[in-house]
Amino acid sequence: MALRPVTRRSVADQVFDQVLDDVLDGELAVGEPLPSERRLAEVLGISRPAVREALQRVAQTGLVEVRHGGATTVRDFRRAAGLDLLPRLLVRGGRLDAAIARSVIEARAEVGPGIAAKAAERGGPGLAAELDRVVAELEATTESIRWQGLALDYWDLLVDGADSLVFRLMFNSLRTAYEPALPALAAVLGAEVGQVEPYRLLAAAVRAGDGATARAAATRVLTPTAEALLAAFDAMEEDA
């Protein structure tokens, strides 16, 4: 009996999602005014405070601008939104957006090695020991989803070791986007299970405090999954 947590979404949550989707889909053009709060409340059959909660949250993400006395208008999310919007963009309507996913992989390949280098310079043997522990678990794991989860933990440790709040926040945003898609990705990445060696080498570079080597090792950690995922996306698009 496989039970899944029951989800109860508040009305404000639902409105929030609806407005977000409409803006991201372009159904609401940039500069266009939204219906008034009263009108939205009436049309949606909910109270005005509920509408307000949703709109205020949308405003905080930068997708709309609400002006006292004036209309609430749609903004260009490509200009105004921050990285926190990524999870919403990556998986839309329950489906992965291949273009965005490619962009995520690119960014990962670009930023990851830098994090590894900083971690090597600052983490010390304590970090290396923790990494080794995860490596040991990786080695003993055959299940794909769990394997990917451990890989994420591994990077979590590296980000901690890099001791940079900006990288930490970036990682959090990326992880939040990545995690919901993990089961789907794990299916594609099944082949990678077992390639523990790059992770071991990276941990060794961290232990040695060797930033340059860690940087190169990180690239070797990231490249296989990047290539597998990109190939999978290409195949997906040919299907469509």
Place this chain on the structure above:
Amino acid sequence: MALRPVTRRSVADQVFDQVLDDVLDGELAVGEPLPSERRLAEVLGISRPAVREALQRVAQTGLVEVRHGGATTVRDFRRAAGLDLLPRLLVRGGRLDAAIARSVIEARAEVGPGIAAKAAERGGPGLAAELDRVVAELEATTESIRWQGLALDYWDLLVDGADSLVFRLMFNSLRTAYEPALPALAAVLGAEVGQVEPYRLLAAAVRAGDGATARAAATRVLTPTAEALLAAFDAMEEDA
């Protein structure tokens, strides 16, 4: 007569800021429950919907978790927050946080070259032409603040050229954090005004479509300001 826009902050905004600050300052420990919405409304002398708007927004940033029927509790923002929180962290209480600023500079140095490389590979001569236009303006500018503003525009173009949504969103978040501090930074960076050459070389690399050269050129663009800022922060801390 130097007029500045009048700012009217809603009560929900003020509560939002207060709670955010209390959490970031650690006045509210992780795991600790917040007062109930009714209690907050009473203590602050405002209505409950106003409190709710604020708390829902705080929850969206990941700093607290609100559970129906249970208490609203503080979360560890280092684990839960995304990059959108950066502006709030960088400047706290009207003052720049040196540690965070260092982290921003680090990240910029790490990510910037990658963006430049992608832009060179994908931007084409059209992008190069736009960059050259900004370079010409840079050359003609002696005022420090305006110079920094143009530098930001230059990077904005590069990010567009890189054609990566993730980098775009990262840049937006960083820019939002950077911009309020720009006047203060410009004062420190006054010496850099006039070093247009690196920007010109980077534009040339973009025109040539040479990613590797662009990467190196970007480093040369970023290094001078990075060093100047780091030195300034060190001096700041000695004062204190």
Place this chain on the structure above:
DNA sequence: CGGGTCAAGTGGTCTTACCACTTGACCACC
């Protein structure tokens, strides 16, 4: 001790009313 019950407290929602602000039309006045 396991399990059911219940009351208290909390967040979720609705309704209604009023305040503050923006907008645009209209109109005097120079």
Place this chain on the structure above:
DNA sequence: GGTGGTCAAGTGGTAAGACCACTTGACCCG
């Protein structure tokens, strides 16, 4: 012709009070 004042309509901002839905923990029972 343009300047500024006035006003009404519409919008977002706020308040108050009442219920509903849920969690928690104390309590009681078998």
